[in-house]
Amino acid sequence: MNNVEIIMRECKEIMSSLDKDESHNWEHSLRVRDLCLKISHGLCVCTDTIKVISYLHDIGRTKARGVYGNKGHAQISYEMATKILKRVYVPQKELILCVVRKHSELNNDNDNLCLKVFKDADRLDHMGAIGIYRIVHATTNHENFLSELNDAMKCFEALRMPIAISIGKPRYKFLVDFKKRFLKEGYF
Numbered sequence: 001m002n003n004v005e006i007i008m009r010e011c012k013e014i015m016s017s018l019d020k021d022e023s024h025n026w027e028h029s030l031r032v033r034d035l036c037l038k039i040s041h042g043l044c045v046c047t048d049t050i051k052v053i054s055y056l057h058d059i060g061r062t063k064a065r066g067v068y069g070n071k072g073h074a075q076i077s078y079e080m081a082t083k084i085l086k087r088v089y090v091p092q093k094e095l096i097l098c099v100v101r102k103h104s105e106l107n108n109d110n111d112n113l114c115l116k117v118f119k120d121a122d123r124l125d126h127m128g129a130i131g132i133y134r135i136v137h138a139t140t141n142h143e144n145f146l147s148e149l150n151d152a153m154k155c156f157e158a159l160r161m162p163i164a165i166s167i168g169k170p171r172y173k174f175l176v177d178f179k180k181r182f183l184k185e186g187y188f
């Protein structure tokens with residue numbers, strides 16, 4: 001087993017053993033990894049680096065509520081990732097930690113290529129059929145659901161990489177059509 005696989009196994013254990021969050025579970029990390037690989041195809045982004053970022057980026061979600069106070073999940077993921085990368089060597093450690101810490105921030109013109117790819121991949125997983133599934137698991141009433149649905153639609157406008165935009169178009173259209181139908185069929 002190489003070091004990337006060791007990190008993958010460790011992150012899977014962390015995300016599977018603590019509180020279950022269907023909207024940010026281990027499969028989310030795997031989908032984001034695969035989207036990152038598609039978006040970065042042909043670009044100067046190291047495959048192993050983007051894989052490690054995908055595995056680490058949401059491990060703090062499991063501790064984001066409770067003992068860690070008001071810290072956001074990205075900061076907690078960053079702190080946990082720092083400890084893991086002290087034990088397990090992978091190249092581009094600084095870049096990995098930077099993307100993990102900043103992955104949930106709004107777009108910034110100074111975002112490096114790796115961060116742009118990653119933010120787009122993470123946003124794409126909020127859209128389409130899988131986006132609806134995740135929103136259902138993250139919300140408890142229709143107002144909340146509609147608000148999260150609107151946020152998911154806003155993800156499309158925030159995409160920056162050309163391949164991400166082409167993957168996002170049908171997912172965005174699906175959300176728009178779903179919302180129309182949801183409002184038509186419901187008593188809201």
Ligand SMILES: [Fe+2]
Nearest residue numbers: 057058103104
């Ligand atoms: Fe996140």
Ligand SMILES: [Fe+2]
Nearest residue numbers: 028057058122
């Ligand atoms: Fe995520």
